[in-house]
Amino acid sequence: MRAEFAQRLARHLADRGWSQSDLARAASKFLPKGEEFRRDNISVYLGKTALPRQKQLVAIAKALNVAPGDLLPGAGTSGREVLMPYSMRPVDGMPGRAWLQVDMEVPMSKALAVLSLLDDSK
Secondary structure (H helix, E strand, C coil): CHHHHHHHHHHHHHHHCCCHHHHHHHHHCCCCCCCCCCHHHHHHHHCCCCCCCHHHHHHHHHHHCCCHHHHCCCCCCCCCCCCCCEEEEECCCCCCCEEEEECCCCCHHHHHHHHHHHHHCC
């Protein structure tokens, strides 16, 4: 999904002749007061390292004048759908094993509990 998002985002940037900085400035206008995008944020998305959270996705989509679903498959078109901050998929050829990815803010106690569980899973 990150690769697909990066490809679609890059295509929209190229179509407009925008740099990462141009998009960061334009998308910042659609974030709550006091929040902003930096070029580095856009670079992370284009580098397939992360996906934007819901409000960032909506801001990028508005800046590009497209629907969120045009950028991120499955995000829908209303901008109200919630992106899951975690995912799990099976490991090919390894029954009973899974890849887990989590990208969310949690209380420190929960983070430590998850890490504790992961340390026991080896």
